[in-house]
Amino acid sequence: MNAASPLPGHGATHAVFNQVPAFADVNLFEADAALRDAVTFNAPGLHTGALAALGERAGSAALQRHARLANLHGPVLHTHDRVGHRVDEVEFHPSYHVLLGAALRERLHGAPWAPGGPGHVERAAGFLLFTQLEPSVLCPVSMTYAVTPALRANPALQQAFGGLLASADYDPSFKLASAKSAITMGMGMTEKQGGSDVRANTTRAVHDGSDVWGERYRVLGHKWFMSAPMSDAFLVVAQTAAGPTCFFLPRWLPDGTLNAMRIQRLKHKLGNHANASSEVEFVDAFAWRVGEEGRGLPQILAMGALTRLDCALGTAGLMRGALALALHHAAHRMAFGKRLAEQALMRNVLADLALESEAATALALRVARAVDRSEDAGAPVAEREHEALLRRVLTPAAKYWVCKRGSHFAQEAMECLGGNGYVEGEGEGVMARIYREMPLNSIWEGAGNIMALDLLRALRSGPVAAALQRETQAARGAHPLLDRALARLLVRVEDGVDETAARRFARDLALAVQASLLAQTAPASVFAAFCDSRLDGAPDAFGQLPAGIDVDAVLGRAGLQ
Ligand SMILES: Cc1cc2nc3c(=O)[nH]c(=O)nc-3n(C[C@H](O)[C@H](O)[C@H](O)COP(=O)(O)OP(=O)(O)OC[C@H]3O[C@@H](n4cnc5c(N)ncnc54)[C@H](O)[C@@H]3O)c2cc1C
Numbered sequence: 081m082n083a084a085s086p087l088p089g090h091g092a093t094h095a096v097f098n099q100v101p102a103f104a105d106v107n108l109f110e111a112d113a114a115l116r117d118a119v120t121f122n123a124p125g126l127h128t129g130a131l132a133a134l135g136e137r138a139g140s141a142a143l144q145r146h147a148r149l150a151n152l153h154g155p156v157l158h159t160h161d162r163v164g165h166r167v168d169e170v171e172f173h174p175s176y177h178v179l180l181g182a183a184l185r186e187r188l189h190g191a192p193w194a195p196g197g198p199g200h201v202e203r204a205a206g207f208l209l210f211t212q213l214e215p216s217v218l219c220p221v222s223m224t225y226a227v228t229p230a231l232r233a234n235p236a237l238q239q240a241f242g243g244l245l246a247s248a249d250y251d252p253s254f255k256l257a258s259a260k261s262a263i264t265m266g267m268g269m270t271e272k273q274g275g276s277d278v279r280a281n282t283t284r285a286v287h288d289g290s291d292v293w294g295e296r297y298r299v300l301g302h303k304w305f306m307s308a309p310m311s312d313a314f315l316v317v318a319q320t321a322a323g324p325t326c327f328f329l330p331r332w333l334p335d336g337t338l339n340a341m342r343i344q345r346l347k348h349k350l351g352n353h354a355n356a357s358s359e360v361e362f363v364d365a366f367a368w369r370v371g372e373e374g375r376g377l378p379q380i381l382a383m384g385a386l387t388r389l390d391c392a393l394g395t396a397g398l399m400r401g402a403l404a405l406a407l408h409h410a411a412h413r414m415a416f417g418k419r420l421a422e423q424a425l426m427r428n429v430l431a432d433l434a435l436e437s438e439a440a441t442a443l444a445l446r447v448a449r450a451v452d453r454s455e456d457a458g459a460p461v462a463e464r465e466h467e468a469l470l471r472r473v474l475t476p477a478a479k480y481w482v483c484k485r486g487s488h489f490a491q492e493a494m495e496c497l498g499g500n501g502y503v504e505g506e507g508e509g510v511m512a513r514i515y516r517e518m519p520l521n522s523i524w525e526g527a528g529n530i531m532a533l534d535l536l537r538a539l540r541s542g543p544v545a546a547a548l549q550r551e552t553q554a555a556r557g558a559h560p561l562l563d564r565a566l567a568r569l570l571v572r573v574e575d576g577v578d579e580t581a582a583r584r585f586a587r588d589l590a591l592a593v594q595a596s597l598l599a600q601t602a603p604a605s606v607f608a609a610f611c612d613s614r615l616d617g618a619p620d621a622f623g624q625l626p627a628g629i630d631v632d633a634v635l636g637r638a639g640l641q
Contacts, residue, residue: 100412100500103405103510104144108209109135111639112400114438114602115205115445121601122449123201130198134186134206138213143182146175147214147354148507155356157346168343169254170310170356179217179354181250183210184262189221190228194246200455204393204448208441211397212404215517216354218394220264220308226386227265227315230326230379233371234294237328241313256332257312266311267387268303268329268360269380275305276530278317278324278380285318285327285367293334295369297327299362302344305524309343309358315383316367322374327367340365351516384525385475389447391521392478395486396440398521402493402514403437403638406430409497411641420496421640429492429623431631434638435610436489436622439594440482442601446593447474469542470551474593476538480531480583481590483522490515492622532582535589545573548593555596559608561615562599565592591615605633 109115109131119128137143153173161167183189188207191197198206203225211218228245231238240258247262257263274280283301290296299318306314313330333339340363347357371379410420410430420426450471454464494501494511504512522528538544552566569592577585591614598607609629613619625631 098414100409102141103408104139104141106139106404107132107136108139108212108400108404109205111135111139111404112209112441113637113639114441115208115400117601118442118445118597119201119205121597122445123199123452126199126202131202131205131209135209137182137186138209143179143213144510146178149173149175150179150214150354151216151513152353152507154353155346157343157356157358159343166338166342168309168338168341170343170346170358172310172354172356176217176354177250177252179214180220180252180264183217183221184250184264185248186210187246187248188218189224189264190242190245191248192225193228194243197246200451201445201448204389204445207390207393208397208400208444211394212401214354215394215398216352218390219352219355220266220311222387222390222394223267223308223311224264225390226383227267229386230315230383231328231370233326233379234328234368236292236294237368237370240293252310254310254331256334256336257330258334260312263312264308266306266308266314267383268306268314268316270305271302272304276526278377281317281319281324283316283318283362285320285325285369287320288366291334293328293368297367297369298364299327299329299367300364302359302361304359305347305357306360307355307357309341309356309360314341315370316362317376317380318367320373322372324376324380325373326370326376326379328370329362329365329367333366350519351513352520385471386451387525388475388479388531389444389451391525392440392444392447392475392482395483395518395521396437396444398486398514398518399433399437399440399489399493402490402511403430403433405511405514406433406493406496407635407638407640409500413498421635425623426496427631427635428625429496430638430640431609431629431634432613432622432625433489433493433496434634435606435613435625436485437638438602438606439598439610439614440485442597443474443478443482443590443594446597447471447478450474465542466547466550469544469547472541473535473538473544473547473589476526476531476534477586477590477593479526480528480535480586484528484587486518486521487515488622490518528583532586533579535586536577536579536582539573539577545570548573548589552592552596555599558599559595559611559615561611562592562595565595565615587618603633603637605630606637609634 156171158169192203244263249262251260251262285297288296288298316329342361344359413420450467453467501511
């Protein structure tokens with residue numbers, strides 16, 4: 081120290097204090113009472129040791145470092161090799177491979193469809209936890225989850241690849257799928273002239289013969305968004321004479337040559353930086369038919385229902401991740417002589433976020449249970465039918481409302497961190513990464529309007545009013561606002577809903593089902609706070625919880641220290 085200087089060190093101007101320690105090495109499962117209770121409710125008797133282990137890994141500083149690096153050093157496309165041959169290869173940072181390998185080892189992809197695999201609820205809880213570590217790598221994981229059952233429509237392909245799609249291994253080598261120890265698959269539907277409107281596809285498929293993989297076609301056309309282009313194969317849609325049809329299109333052909341899929345460029349996206357999303361062209365690429373000609377749309381809807389569930393799960397996970405960061409910050413940061421967590425208005429904001437997060441988790445896991453129960457061949461037929469109908473109705477409602485709330489949620493959680501929340505630095509600003517990721521779950525796999533309109537179609541798919549009545553029966557009488565909301569909802573289900581009111585209906589359905597779930601999974605204080613703040617007028621800005629709500633109990637439940 082310079083003896084003449086009053087400052088603490090040579091050249092120092094100040095001491096750094098009142099900054100918040102890193103949120104790291106936290107067991108994300110153990111810290112999340114809402115998730116643990118939702119798992120117990122939807123998968124009673126499940127041994128949660130594997131989820132606790134996953135929660136520890138997903139919250140570890142070691143994997144967080146890989147998430148930072150994978151987002152900082154995004155994928156790079158190599159269209160040609162050194163001497164001019166087309167290679168169409170995407171190079172990822174080693175941290176991406178660490179993360180994708182970790183997600184596959186956690187069996188978050190095709191594993192629930194394989195004998196001895198995890199149930200869909202367990203897998204959903206794992207997906208929700210892993211999202212908090214890194215959502216981008218879950219794009220190929222989710223697509224693999226959705227595609228695996230779709231391959232049943234071509235038994236030869238199912239036989240050849242079903243096991244590899246469920247393998248807990250990760251094999252990033254770029255070679256023939258059947259020569260690998262594990263594979264992932266992507267999906268190609270969206271074209272320049274239309275994404276939601278898949279019928280507008282211009283890509284054509286022409287019959288070319290048949291072989292051990294079934295009916296073989298040549299595909300000519302393009303896809304405008306095709307994520308994870310280093311997947312081993314893709315489920316693509318192309319037009320045949322009978323209409324849109326699904327095809328299995330591998331990167332490598334059985335003769336060891338590269339299939340004619342040209343990656344034109346990678347998208348520069350707002351967020352989701354670790355994941356590669358590409359524009360591709362098929363130049364008479366070989367593809368094998370999956371299902372009948374002209375039956376592509378129902379197959380896409382079945383796959384879409386699974387990836388839409390993952391959008392709701394992913395958003396619920398990102399909400400929980402953002403909430404945990406906000407709680408952590410508020411617990412440490414001082415302002416005006418008190419911790420932020422002790423300031424009444426900040427407590428109102430945090431408690432409101434906690435309610436939203438818990439309700440999103442409850443609804444998303446309920447949809448996962450509907451998948452489990454409707455796929456359970458051992459369950460009574462009536463039970464399976466009931467769960468299949470709920471799955472049909474609740475998937476678009478959950479995708480719509482949970483994802484729609486995601487961006488507002490991220491903005492508010494970011495604000496809890498003040499200016500530090502807006503700064504991403506060298507990738508260590510996790511809140512900024514969450515904020516950029518949030519809108520994506522609302523857009524892909526069917527944007528908001530498409531979800532709301534799909535929900536209206538779902539109302540015509542069976543006795544929905546009776547199914548909802550049965551689903552919410554356990555919560556009847558628990559809160560007058562919920563009773564009123566349910567009564568209004570059932571009238572609208574019976575009377576039919578006008579297209580222009582579809583979003584309002586989707587919101588009201590999601591809120592009523594969320595409340596009825598919280599009546600069964602959450603402490604009474606959380607349930608009452610949710611009803612009081614959301615069922616008496618639509619929620620808008622966070623932090624307006626009415627007087628009388630037990631904010632202390634809500635924050636204690638959320639894990640505020
Ligand atoms: C990062 C990223 C990765 C992606 N990866 C893939 C991928 O791997 N594979 C793939 O196939 N696709 C992928 N997509 C595409 C994505 O699924 C579509 O962008 C999405 O489904 C919307 O389709 P669109 O972009 O063509 O928009 P459009 O269909 O043009 O829709 C635009 C807007 O109009 C609304 N709209 C459409 N029709 C109606 C209607 N009838 N009434 C009212 N409103 C309507 C929609 O809700 C939306 O808000 C990806 C997208 C992104 C952003």
